[in-house]
Structures are given as structure tokens and as C-alpha cells.
Amino acid sequence: MALAPLLALLGTGAGTGIGAGVAHAEPRAGAESGATSQAARLAERLREKPVYLSDALPRAVPRSAAPAYTEQARRTGVPTYVLVLPEGAMDARGDGLLAAVHDRLGKRGLYVLLDGSGSSVTTAAYGVEVPAEDAGRATQFELPYDAGPLETFTHFVDVLRSGDATERAEAALDSSRTAGNEPEPLHTTRTDRENQSILSGALIAGVPLLLLGVGWYVRRLRGGRGPGLRVLVPVAAGTAVLLAAGAAWRYDDTRSDSDPLPTARDIAARGERVADGLRRTPLYTDPEAAPALSPEEREELARRAAKLDVPVRIAVVPMDPEDESGGDADLFAQRLHKELGEDGVYVVAAPGENDGVHVVNYGAKLDDDRLYEQTEDLRYGPGGEDPEPLHHRLDTVLRAIDRTPAGPPGEPYLPPSPAQDPAEEGELEPLFSADMAGGAALGAAGAAGGLGLTAAGLGIARRAARGPGARPDVAGPDGAPTPDAPARPSLGWLRRTARRELEELGTAFGERGDALPESGRTRVWDCLDTATLLLDQEGDSVIDTDADAATLATGVTLLRAGSAILRESGDARRADAGRAEARRIRHLCALNPLHGPSAGNQTFTWPVEGERASSYPVCAACRAALPGPRDATARDGAARATVLRLAPSWEPYDRAAGPLGARRGITVDQLVSRVREQLGVH
Numbered sequence: 001m002a003l004a005p006l007l008a009l010l011g012t013g014a015g016t017g018i019g020a021g022v023a024h025a026e027p028r029a030g031a032e033s034g035a036t037s038q039a040a041r042l043a044e045r046l047r048e049k050p051v052y053l054s055d056a057l058p059r060a061v062p063r064s065a066a067p068a069y070t071e072q073a074r075r076t077g078v079p080t081y082v083l084v085l086p087e088g089a090m091d092a093r094g095d096g097l098l099a100a101v102h103d104r105l106g107k108r109g110l111y112v113l114l115d116g117s118g119s120s121v122t123t124a125a126y127g128v129e130v131p132a133e134d135a136g137r138a139t140q141f142e143l144p145y146d147a148g149p150l151e152t153f154t155h156f157v158d159v160l161r162s163g164d165a166t167e168r169a170e171a172a173l174d175s176s177r178t179a180g181n182e183p184e185p186l187h188t189t190r191t192d193r194e195n196q197s198i199l200s201g202a203l204i205a206g207v208p209l210l211l212l213g214v215g216w217y218v219r220r221l222r223g224g225r226g227p228g229l230r231v232l233v234p235v236a237a238g239t240a241v242l243l244a245a246g247a248a249w250r251y252d253d254t255r256s257d258s259d260p261l262p263t264a265r266d267i268a269a270r271g272e273r274v275a276d277g278l279r280r281t282p283l284y285t286d287p288e289a290a291p292a293l294s295p296e297e298r299e300e301l302a303r304r305a306a307k308l309d310v311p312v313r314i315a316v317v318p319m320d321p322e323d324e325s326g327g328d329a330d331l332f333a334q335r336l337h338k339e340l341g342e343d344g345v346y347v348v349a350a351p352g353e354n355d356g357v358h359v360v361n362y363g364a365k366l367d368d369d370r371l372y373e374q375t376e377d378l379r380y381g382p383g384g385e386d387p388e389p390l391h392h393r394l395d396t397v398l399r400a401i402d403r404t405p406a407g408p409p410g411e412p413y414l415p416p417s418p419a420q421d422p423a424e425e426g427e428l429e430p431l432f433s434a435d436m437a438g439g440a441a442l443g444a445a446g447a448a449g450g451l452g453l454t455a456a457g458l459g460i461a462r463r464a465a466r467g468p469g470a471r472p473d474v475a476g477p478d479g480a481p482t483p484d485a486p487a488r489p490s491l492g493w494l495r496r497t498a499r500r501e502l503e504e505l506g507t508a509f510g511e512r513g514d515a516l517p518e519s520g521r522t523r524v525w526d527c528l529d530t531a532t533l534l535l536d537q538e539g540d541s542v543i544d545t546d547a548d549a550a551t552l553a554t555g556v557t558l559l560r561a562g563s564a565i566l567r568e569s570g571d572a573r574r575a576d577a578g579r580a581e582a583r584r585i586r587h588l589c590a591l592n593p594l595h596g597p598s599a600g601n602q603t604f605t606w607p608v609e610g611e612r613a614s615s616y617p618v619c620a621a622c623r624a625a626l627p628g629p630r631d632a633t634a635r636d637g638a639a640r641a642t643v644l645r646l647a648p649s650w651e652p653y654d655r656a657a658g659p660l661g662a663r664r665g666i667t668v669d670q671l672v673s674r675v676r677e678q679l680g681v682h
Contacts, residue, residue: 039100041287042083046105051082054089054288055269057116059422060322061149062262063269068150072157078128079109084149087115088318088352089289097290098124112156116322118149121156131165138165141172144183148259151186188253193428194435200247201439202446207243208236210447248431255426262422267324270317271332275339278313282306285316285351292316292351297391304398310364311344312401314394319350324419329358331416337362343409345371347397349390354381357393359400361410366401368410374400483560485594488645494552498535499543501559505531508566520569526672527562531555534675549646550658554675557593557660561668564597590616590665592644593653598665602626606664607640607652617665 073080108127277284283302325331333346343363589595598617659674
């Protein structure tokens with residue numbers, strides 16, 4: 001029919017597509033009647049009810065949720081027809097499918113097509129005046145990535161009724177062009193819930209303990225004057241109760257999405273429909289999906305399948321993460337076998353050009369090893385720039401089955417795991433869970449005494465006295481600067497230090513690098529480049545947010561080693577400058593590599609049970625701080641307090657995974673080499 005193009009020319013139809021477009025090939029010869037069949041079937045469903053939800057998306061769009069979609073459709077104020085289909089069912093452009101459906105339905109109104117992920121909505125208006133295109137564009141940019149199909153449709157209707165769809169579309173488009181203006185997610189993820197539990201635990205434990213510690217410390221400073229434990233303990237307990245109640249109120253989500261939960265009938269519907277079709281013919285193609293086979297190809301393949309020596313059942317249906325099998329074709333084959341109750345070879349093929357063909361043997365007397373060997377490559381799709389048509393791939397499957405010798409009753413190559421229960425799939429862990437205990441431990445550690453608070457206050461005072469931008473260094477006994485570094489650095493301290501010192505070394509190298517001797521310039525660059533590769537593995541010029549303590553500590557160590565080499569190699573006029581820096585800047589401080597290069601050796605017992613006293617390279621400050629050999633107990637205790645320990649286990653750093661681990665007093669060159677080897681960079 002030519003009605004859709006004619007309406008477009010006359011300006012009576014409008015369409016818009018939101019989200020990722022669906023790639024499609026030009027229809028092959030003989031496929032037109034299949035496309036007509038798809039549009040005709042969907043038009044027939046809309047003739048029965050104005051909202052049609054495919055049975056292939058029960059996890060996100062169960063058919064039992066149709067009343068909710070119908071309620072939103074009524075709010076548009078015009079006749080509205082809604083289709084929700086799997087993405088794999090839409091081989092052509094969405095507005096083209098809507099035009100074909102409208103031609104066959106023959107009714108004016110607003111036509112809406114959604115996919116199961118909620119990321120795509122296509123609209124077309126025929127004979128009604130509504131700002132569908134602008135409402136669709138605003139919906140595209142105003143909603144975050146985690147909006148479900150019903151939320152997307154509801155938002156679209158809200159914009160359509162708002163009276164300012166055009167202004168909102170323009171504003172949303174302008175906002176989307178600015179980095180960082182992405183809409184906030186609508187739902188709490190499992191990672192969010194873990195973070196919420198940890199944060200809540202840290203606050204519930206840390207704040208009361210902080211009150212107790214500060215109160216007790218202030219009382220001591222004032223010579224016993226001030227509130228005592230009889231007052232502080234009830235105040236701390238009351239604070240904990242209030243914080244717990246506030247956390248439960250603030251973080252009250254129980255699910256990670258708002259998709260309606262399917263009924264057992266929703267989950268079983270498509271499997272029963274396909275199984276019923278396979279009872280009548282050995283090859284079933286989903287009439288709701290875009291055609292992947294012409295009628296002639298279907299007849300030929302079905303005829304050949306029926307003539308084979310073993311029963312063969314072929315289902316050509318879209319597979320989607322939101323279907324009853326979670327997108328697992330092997331699991332869908334198992335469902336069909338159970339529904340039909342008939343042994344044989346089951347073949348599940350998605351109609352997409354790049355989708356695989358899954359062959360599963362349930363009881364057919366064939367040599368399984370030969371069967372799966374011949375069809376294994378088909379599971380991963382045709383690939384390439386010119387994908388092999390589905391007809392050819394199914395032809396290959398039938399030939400493989402025909403060539404396979406007889407054998408004992410077959411079994412699946414990899415028995416599929418059961419699909420996750422949809423109710424459990426989106427369920428969040430309770431807020432008061434095991435993660436909260438870990439947060440409580442962190443909170444207790446953060447509020448663990450006046451010494452830590454005093455040290456933090458003194459550190460702030462020192463930084464303020466130096467002025468903004470001053471480097472927090474302390475001088476060793478020989479005058480060489482030793483960077484300040486805590487024995488138990490927090491992730492925040494490591495991240496801030498890495499960010500600051502990466503910028504400082506980059507700036508200094510840019511200003512003074514050309515004046516360095518060749519050997520010094522190369523080693524500084526190696527440290528700077530390797531630290532950058534390690535800390536910014538995503539390549540977005542920002543330190544990776546998921547970098548752990550060992551990674552950050554390794555990066556800071558490289559940056560401080562590079563800064564030390566830069567200082568030692570600064571006098572390029574000395575003929576022996578390169579040899580001098582190579583001689584001086586070699587090993588890193590064994591007790592805390594964050595201190596930078598060593599200044600000599602010191603003997604002590606490593607703070608791990610079973611170790612014996614040994615000589616280790618240490619920095620000037622550590623060498624001066626450790627008592628001499630006559631007081632071994634005090635020396636080893638000082639070493640135990642000084643050694644670098646990394647979160648979350650707070651074991652000595654040499655036990656942590658990564659380049660710093662398992663080597664005490666590593667050289668700068670060894671560390672550079674290890675990091676590059678870990679990153680696969682040579």
C-alpha cells in the first residue's frame with residue numbers, strides 16, 4: 001500500500017525514533033510477504049485492543065502489565081495504539097513498521113513502538129495534531145539510561161500533555177551537549193546499595209564513637225571538667241539510633257528497577273506459543289518478528305527437516321535479555337523440549353543477521369561429538385561485513401544433522417543454568433546487611449582516637465603554615481627531602497596525593513626536562529609515563545574511580561621516584577650528572593615506598609611472624625627514626641609502626657597484589673618494568 005508515503009508527503013504523519021537505531025539490511029527477494037505478515041498480525045492485535053505487549057519480554061514488560069500501559073495511552077487525549085516488541089523483532093526502521101501497521105489497521109491516531117529495554121521509543125501521528133516528535137526528543141534526553149519501558153512511555157505522555165514539548169525538547173538537546181549533564185539514574189543499583197550500607201554503617205558506628213572520643217579528649221584537656229561517660233554514652237547511643245532511623249528512611253528502595261513483576265502465565269506464554277507451532281510444523285518462525293526467511297525458504301527447510309532420520313524442531317524467534325530465558329537460547333531449547341515432551345534435535349535461531357544458531361540434542365540417537373563439532377561455530381553468529389543469511393546457516397545445520405552418524409541418545413553440550421527468578425533479579429539486599437558491618441569497622445577505624453585527630457589537625461596546621469600549593473615534605477638528616485606519607489594511607493589521601501603529584505611532576509618535567517642529562521630525562525619520563533598509564537587506565541585524563549589502594553600507592557611511588565630523579569639530575573652542566581643520579585636514585589624505601597628513594601641500609605625484623613632480622617634499604621627519615629642494634633626490641637617496634645599498610649586488609653604492603661607486593665626495597669627500574677608488564681605495555 002502507498003498510504004504511508006502519501007500521508008508523509010501531505011504532512012499528516014510524523015515520526016520520531018529515540019535511542020539506538022536498529023541496523024537492517026535491504027529486504028531479500030521473497031521476504032516482502034513476510035514483512036506484510038508481521039504488520040498484518042500486529043494490526044490484528046491492535047484491532048482487538050489498542051495496546052499490544054509481546055509475550056517475548058515477560059521480565060520487563062509482562063502481558064499482565066497491559067492495564068498500566070492502557071491507562072497511560074488514555075492520557076494522551078487522542079486515539080493511541082501501543083506496540084511493545086523485542087528489539088530483535090524490528091529488522092526495519094520503527095517508523096516504517098508503524099506506517100505498515102497503520103496502513104493495515106486503517107485508523108487515525110498516535111502510534112507508539114517501544115522495545116523491551118526502554119531505551120527506544122518510536123512514534124508516528126496520523127490524522128491527529130500532537131507534538132509527538134518533540135515529546136519523543138525530550139523523552140530521549142530527559143530520561144536516564146535505567147528508565148524502563150513503562151517509565152519511558154509514562155514520561156513521553158507527561159511531556160506530550162505538558163503544553164511545552166517543543167521548549168523541553170530544545171532545552172534537553174542543549175543540555176545533552178554539555179558534558180556531565182546526564183540525567184540522574186532513577187533506581188538504586190546493587191553497587192549503590194552496597195555503598196549505602198557501607199556509608200550507613202560507617203556513620204552509625206563512626207559518629208557516636210567520634211563523639212565519645214572527642215568528649216573524653218576534651219574532658220582530659222580541661223582537667224576532668226566537662227561531660228563524663230554517664231552523659232557521653234547515652235548521647236552516643238541516641239545518635240546511633242537516630243542515624244540508623246535516618247538511613248532506613250533515606251535508603252528505602254527494595255528493588256533496582258520499577259518493572260512490573262511477571263506472573264507464571266507471563267513466563268510460560270511464549271514457550272507454549274512456539275511449542276504449539278512446532279507441533280504443526282518442524283520449523284516455526286515468529287510471526288511478530290521481522291521476516292528472516294522467505295515463504296519458499298521456510299517450506300524448503302521444513303520439508304528437509306521432516307525427512308531426516310531423527311526428529312528436528314527449529315524455532316526462529318528473537319532472543320532478548322528480558323525474555324523468559326534471559327536471552328539464553330539453550331535454555332529456551334530446554335523449555336521447548338519440556339513443553340513438547342519429545343526427544344530430538346532442537347535448533348533455536350534468532351532472526352538477527354549477526355545472531356547465532358544454537359543446536360541442542362535432547363535424546364536423538366546421534367554422535368554428539370560430531371554433531372556439536374560441526375555446528376559449534378554457528379553458535380557465535382556469522383560475523384564479517386557480509387553476514388551469511390539465516391537460510392544458509394540453517395541449511396548448514398540440516399546438512400550437519402544428516403551427516404552425523406548414529407550414536408546413543410544425545411545430551412546438551414553444556415546443560416543450561418536455570419534463568420534467575422525475575423522477582424529475585426531486581427531485588428536489593430537489605431540496607432542492614434553484611435556490608436554495613438564492614439562500614440561500621442571503617443567508621444570505628446576513622447574515629448579511633450585522639451591521636452589520629454591530633455595528627456590530622458597538626459597536618460592541616462603545617463599545610464596552612466606552608467601556604468597553598470606548598471609540597472608537604474620533611475627533611476631527612478642529610479637535608480634530602482623525604483615526602484610525608486602515613487603508614488596507613490586512606491584511599492582519599494592516596495587519590496588526592498596522586499592527582500596533585502601527577503600534575504606537579506608533569507609540569508616540572510615540561511619545564512626542566514630538556515635540560516636534564518639523557519639518562520635522567522629517560523628515567524623521569526619512564527616514571528611519569530608509567531604512573532599515568534597505571535592511574536588513568538580508562539584514558540580520560542582522570543584518575544580511575546575504581547583504582548584500589550595498591551594501585552594508587554604504586555602510582556604515587558612512581559611519581560615520587562620521578563620527582564627525586566628530577567631533582568638529582570637537575571644540574572645538566574655536570575659531566576657525570578647521569579652517573580650520579582643513577583648511583584643515588586636506585587632502591588626505594590623498604591619500610592614505606594611512598595617515602596621515595598633509600599638513603600642507606602638498616603637492619604630490623606620485618607613485621608611478619610617468623611621473619612628474621614635482615615638489612616633493608618630505607619629512606620633518610622626512617623634510617624634516623626629506627627633505634628640502633630643495641631635496642632632490637634624498640635627498633636623492631638618502630639619498624640612495625642612505620643611499615644606501609646594498605647586498605648582494606650591493612651597487612652604490610654609486600655603482601656598486597658600488584659607490582660609493590662612480594663618485594664621489599666624494590667628498585668625504581670624494577671617497579672617501572674613490573675607495572676608495564678602488568679599493563680601489557682612494552
